[in-house]
Structure formats: C-alpha cells, structure tokens
Amino acid sequence: MTAYREKGVLQSTSPHDDSRSIDVENLESSESETDVPGLKARRKIDFSVLPLLFLGLLVFQLDRMNLASALTDGFAKEIHINQHTVNLGNQLMFLGIVVLEIPSNMILQRIGPRKWMSAQVFIFGFVATMQVFIQNRTGFLVARAVLGLSEAGYIPGAIYTLSSWYTKGELAKRVSLFFFGMFGGNAISPLLASGILKLGGRGGLKGWQWLFLIEGIFTMTVSLLLLFLLPGSPDNPRPLLSAGLIRFSPTDRDAIIHRIEKADPGRKHGAQGLQIPLSLVWKTVKHYRRWAHFLSTFTVFSTWTPLITYTPTIIMALGFDRTKANALACVGGFIALGVVFFFGWVSDRTNKRGLTVIAAQICYLSGLIVARSAHPHVGKWSRWGLWTSVNALAIGYHPVHNSWLQLNCKDPRERSISIAMWVMSAISGMMVGTQYFRPDDLPFYSKGLRTMIVMVATGITLAIVQEVVYLRYNNKALQKHKAEGGKKPWLYVP
Numbered sequence: 001m002t003a004y005r006e007k008g009v010l011q012s013t014s015p016h017d018d019s020r021s022i023d024v025e026n027l028e029s030s031e032s033e034t035d036v037p038g039l040k041a042r043r044k045i046d047f048s049v050l051p052l053l054f055l056g057l058l059v060f061q062l063d064r065m066n067l068a069s070a071l072t073d074g075f076a077k078e079i080h081i082n083q084h085t086v087n088l089g090n091q092l093m094f095l096g097i098v099v100l101e102i103p104s105n106m107i108l109q110r111i112g113p114r115k116w117m118s119a120q121v122f123i124f125g126f127v128a129t130m131q132v133f134i135q136n137r138t139g140f141l142v143a144r145a146v147l148g149l150s151e152a153g154y155i156p157g158a159i160y161t162l163s164s165w166y167t168k169g170e171l172a173k174r175v176s177l178f179f180f181g182m183f184g185g186n187a188i189s190p191l192l193a194s195g196i197l198k199l200g201g202r203g204g205l206k207g208w209q210w211l212f213l214i215e216g217i218f219t220m221t222v223s224l225l226l227l228f229l230l231p232g233s234p235d236n237p238r239p240l241l242s243a244g245l246i247r248f249s250p251t252d253r254d255a256i257i258h259r260i261e262k263a264d265p266g267r268k269h270g271a272q273g274l275q276i277p278l279s280l281v282w283k284t285v286k287h288y289r290r291w292a293h294f295l296s297t298f299t300v301f302s303t304w305t306p307l308i309t310y311t312p313t314i315i316m317a318l319g320f321d322r323t324k325a326n327a328l329a330c331v332g333g334f335i336a337l338g339v340v341f342f343f344g345w346v347s348d349r350t351n352k353r354g355l356t357v358i359a360a361q362i363c364y365l366s367g368l369i370v371a372r373s374a375h376p377h378v379g380k381w382s383r384w385g386l387w388t389s390v391n392a393l394a395i396g397y398h399p400v401h402n403s404w405l406q407l408n409c410k411d412p413r414e415r416s417i418s419i420a421m422w423v424m425s426a427i428s429g430m431m432v433g434t435q436y437f438r439p440d441d442l443p444f445y446s447k448g449l450r451t452m453i454v455m456v457a458t459g460i461t462l463a464i465v466q467e468v469v470y471l472r473y474n475n476k477a478l479q480k481h482k483a484e485g486g487k488k489p490w491l492y493v494p
Contacts, residue, residue, distance in 0.1 A: 037255040041248070045165045045231075045256070048246040050174055052230050053158040054181040056121050059219040060154055061185025062192075063128035063147065064093070065308050066215055068329075069193030070208035072312050072322045078206060081137050087434040089144035090309060094431035096148025098424050102281065104153020105160065105420045109413075113161040114232045114240040117154070122223035124150035129216025132209045155182075156419040159402065163415065164233055167260055168407065175406075176344035176399040180337055183395055187333025190312050194326035234260065284417040289473065289492075292466035293405050294425035297398075300361055300459030302429030303368075303452040304394050306437040306445070314387060317443035318380050328384060332391025339396040353404035354467035354494050358460060360397030365456045367393040372449040383444075398426075401463075407493040408470070470494040 067075070067086075076086060108116045127147045134140050162174050193211055200207025229244055231237040234256040237248035248256075311332070316325040339360075347356040371386040378386070405422050409415035437448040470492035477489040 037251055038259045041252040041255040042166075042170070042259070044246050044248060044252060046174075048229070048244065049165055049231055050162065050177060052226055053117070053161065054178055055222050056117065056154065056226060057158060057178060057181030058185045058188075059121065059125065059215070059222050060151060061182045062189050062215045063124060063219055064151065065186060065189045066128075066193060066211050068309050068312050069190050069197065069326050070211055071309075072193075072316055072325060073197050073200065073207040073211070075206075075208040078208070079134055079136055079140055081140055083439045085137055085140065086309070087437075089141050090305065090434040091431050092141055092145040093148035093151075094305075094427045094434070096145050096150075097152045097427045098431070100149055100152035101156065101424045101427070102417065102420045105156050105416055108153065108157040108160070109416065112232055113157065114227075114230055117157060117161070117230060118223050118227040118240070120150070120154055120157075120223075121226055122220050124154075125216050125219025125223060127216075128219060129213060131212040131216070132205070153420070156416070156423045159406075159419050160416045163406065165256065171403065171406065173344060173348055175403050176340060179340060179395075179399040179402075183333060183336050183340055186308055187330050187337060190326040190329040190333075193312075194323045197322065197326070280411075280413055281417050284414045285421065287414075289469055290405065290408065290418065290466075292462045292469060293401070294421055296357075296459045296462035296466065297401060297422055297425040298429040298432075298459075299455045299462065300364070300429070301395075301398065301426040302433035303436065303455055305430040305433030306448060306452070307391055307394055309434070310437050310445075311387060311391060314444065315384060318383055328388075332388040335388070335392035336395055339392055340399055343396045343400050347400045347403065352494070353400060353407065354463065354470070357397045357401045357404060358463045358467070360393075360400065361456060361460045361463060363396065364390075364393040365453065365460065368449060368453045368456060372446060372453065375444060375446070375449075404493065410490065467494055 067090075071086070076082065081089075104116075104120070124147060127143070127150050131143050131147075134143055158178060159175060162178060163171055166174055192215070196211045196214055197207035199205070199210040202210070205213070227240055228242045229239050231239055231244060231248065234253060237253055237256075238244065312325050312329040315328050316322060318325075320328060343356055343360045346359075347353055350356065367390050371390050375383055375386055402419070402422060405418055406415055409418050436451050437445045441447045471494050474491045474494065477491060481489050
C-alpha cells in the first residue's frame with residue numbers, strides 16, 4: 001500500500017506499468033488466523049497508531065468547525081463582520097489547505113510522521129488558540145487563512161501513515177475509523193460548545209473566546225501525546241521521545257513487516273525518508289483514468305461546508321435558544337458516524353467500492369430532495385428532523401471513496417500524491433461550498449439546497465463514469481491478455 005525508506009530513493013515498478021500482475025481483490029490478509037504474532041502486532045497498531053491519528057483529526061475538526069458555534073454567541077456582531085465575510089474567511093482557510101497539501105505531504109515523506117504530524121498539530125492548535133484575540137474583519141480573515149495553511153497535509157499524511165502499517169485488506173476499515181475523528185469532531189463540537197459558551201463573562205472573556213481558548217489548548221496537548229506516543233514506522237516503531245505506552249518488540253516488528261510483504265509482494269516497508277521526485281508528481285497528476293474520482297469528490301463534498309458552518313444557526317432560527325440549538329445540532333453528526341460505519345462495512349463485505357460510493361451518494365441526494373420539498377410544509381420539530389437527516393447522510397460515501405482511490409494506485413509514492421490530490425479536491429469543493437448559503441436566502445436556504453442537489457447529482461454521475469472507466473479498462477486488458485498471453489495484467493478495483 002505504501003512505503004518509506006530510512007535513506008535514499010525507493011526503487012519500484014513504474015506506477016503506470018500495466019505489465020505487473022497483482023491481485024485486485026481487497027484481501028483481508030494472506031496470513032491465517034493461526035498467525036498469532038502477526039495478529040498480536042496488528043492489535044498493537046490498532047491501539048496505538050490508529051487512535052492517536054484519530055485524535056489528531058478530531059481536534060483538527062474541532063478547531064476548524066467551532067466557528068459555527070461561535071456564530072451563535074454573537075461572534076460576527078462582536079467583531080463587526082457579516083455573513084459574506086464569514087464565507088470569505090472559510091474560503092481563505094480552505095485555500096490555505098489546498099495550497100500546501102502536496103508540499104506538506106512531501107515533507108512528511110522526508111522527516112517521518114513522528115516529527116511532522118506532532119509539529120503540525122501543535123502549530124494549528126496554537127493558531128486556533130490565537131483566535132481569542134480577533135477584533136475586526138482583517139484579523140478574522142488573516143486568522144482563517146493561517147489556520148488553513150497550518151492544517152494543510154494532516155489528512156493525507158495521516159492516511160498515508162496508516163497505509164504503511166496495514167495490508168490492503170485491512171486499510172479500508174481503518175481509514176473509515178480514522179475519518180470518525182473528523183465526523184466525530186463534527187458531532188461533538190456543538191455539544192461541547194453548548195457548555196463552553198456558558199463561560200462567557202468569566203475572566204473578562206466572551207463565550208466564543210473561551211471556546212477558541214479551551215479547544216486550542218486541548219489541541220496543543222494532543223500534539224504532545226503524538227510527540228511522546230506515536231510510533232514511527234514498521235521498521236522503526238519507537239516513538240520520538242519515549243518508549244511508548246504500547247511497545248513493539250523485535251518479534252512484533254518482524255511480524256508486521258512479514259504480513260505486509262506477504263499480502264503485497266514487492267511492497268517495501270518503513271516510514272522515514274521516502275523521496276518523491278517532481279516528475280512522479282506530474283505523472284500522477286496526468287493519470288486521467290482517476291480524474292473522475294477527484295471531480296466527484298469536489299462536487300459532492302462541497303455541500304458539507306454550509307452544513308457544518310450554519311446548522312446551529314439554522315436550528316436557532318427554528319425557535320430554539322443558543323444552548324439547545326448547539327446540542328440539537330450534534331445529533332446529525334452522531335448518526336453520521338453510524339452511516340459511515342455502515343457503508344464502510346458494505347464496501348468491505350462486497351468489495352464493490354464504486355457501487356458503495358454511488359449508493360451512499362444517492363441516499364444523500366434523496367435526503368436533500370426530501371428536505372427541500374417538505375421543509376415549507378412541516379412544523380418545528382419535523383424541520384429539525386429534516387436538517388438532522390441531511391447532516392447524517394452527508395458524508396457516508398467519503399471514507400469509502402478514499403479507499404477506492406487508494407486501491408487503484410500501484411506505487412506507494414503515487415498513492416501518497418493521489419491521496420493529497422483527493423484531499424485537495426475535497427477541500428477545493430468545501431471552498432466553493434462556502435458560498436452556497438447566502439444572506440439573501442435566509443433563514444432556511446431554499447436556493448442553497450437546490451444548488452446542493454445539483455452538485456450531488458453531478459457527483460453521482462461522475463462516480464458512475466469512474467466505475468465505467470475502470471470496468472472498460474479491465475475488460476480490454478483481460479481480452480488482450482487472453483489473446484497474447486504472458487503475465488496477468490494489472491487491473492483496477494471497480
């Protein structure tokens with residue numbers, strides 16, 4: 001799935017050389033259940049690497065999303081900005097993430113996750129904390145832009161790090177669990193805010209200042225946990241500044257490497273110092289057969305931005321007070337966790353990655369259509385139920401789509417760049433999505449919902465295109481192999 005080396009450049013088959021034969025099935029592992037050392041070592045990964053990266057993503061989302069709850073506390077009025085400025089600030093934040101996404105991921109390859117991931121979490125935690133001092137429009141826009149720059153690369157870097165520890169068959173479930181950090185942050189952010197905002201007035205700080213302060217300091221604390229506890233790589237599992245709470249013995253290390261190499265012959269292991277030349281970056285960008293992945297992600301994920309930014313405010317407009325609105329806003333996020341897990345399970349169970357993505361997106365589209373059609377004709381609690389359903393269905397496809405993309409990359413360096421491109425597509429979509437809910441469409445954004453419906457429908461069409469591209473290529477490759485013989489061709493996972 002991925003590879004790093006302590007020194008030098010990894011040598012491997014060209015990422016687009018279709019003469020190499022690999023198994024297209026997403027096998028759980030070639031190791032049997034009698035492989036006690038391998039299974040024991042995998043459990044150690046599950047209780048060390050995965051939860052730490054999960055925790056980093058959770059605080060990443062808290063720092064990015066707590067603006068939604070700050071708005072319910074009069075944040076915009078306090079610093080004299082309007083909804084147009086709020087949307088612009090979020091656009092600048094997402095732009096910052098896009099600009100540094102690939103460079104950040106390339107830095108991780110060189111210095112390893114122990115140093116880079118820890119430093120990055122501390123930096124964006126510090127920036128998030130400094131939002132306490134925002135006083136005007138300029139300060140708000142600068143803070144959001146710098147926050148985006150500091151958060152760039154965390155998601156693809158973490159996914160890439162996970163892929164260095166797990167086999168192909170194990171990775172999809174772990175990526176889904178990792179994304180629970182983002183969606184869990186989305187769920188608990190308004191719930192935490194409903195309590196933190198009550199501190200307003202204490203110590204001379206507003207409620208929204210307490211929100212930025214407490215969650216920013218918590219993020220910096222998490223960075224220290226990563227620094228002391230995050231294992232480095234299968235061939236160098238010791239954390240940077242300690243022996244770690246969960247320690248990997250030489251037997252564990254050998255078992256992990258053996259499982260990875262047996263499940264994916266020819267794959268290298270390690271997590272320090274992989275060099276990615278610019279020529280490979282350009283070659284990966286030009287690989288047109290995966291472009292529909294990125295376009296579909298761009299269109300569908302763009303619709304998540306207005307939901308995470310304005311759901312608490314929308315619920316307040318239904319007639320709930322600030323505390324209840326923030327508490328009720330978290331319900332859809334918690335249900336979304338179950339939706340994500342369900343589609344991840346379906347994906348692994350059936351190995352139909354593309355069809356699972358399409359099915360999840362269709363469910364989301366159906367929820368949007370029902371919400372827009374029924375909203376004007378129902379009461380307060382039914383309206384809340386509609387918004388909750390939309391939030392619950394909004395991201396069920398997302399982790400599966402990432403796994404689908406990864407399974408269709410050969411070279412580990414190519415996979416790293418593809419993950420970064422995928423995240424850039426998602427963030428670019430979110431940047432566009434900041435403009436879907438406009439002030440002239442208040443309070444329930446009927447025009448915005450119509451735009452979201454169009455974007456999701458477009459994304460479904462693109463996902464279908466991606467499925468067809470893979471199936472057609474596989475069919476042609478197999479026909480050529482049948483006619484000419486030789487090695488089994490490399491095939492895509494549809």
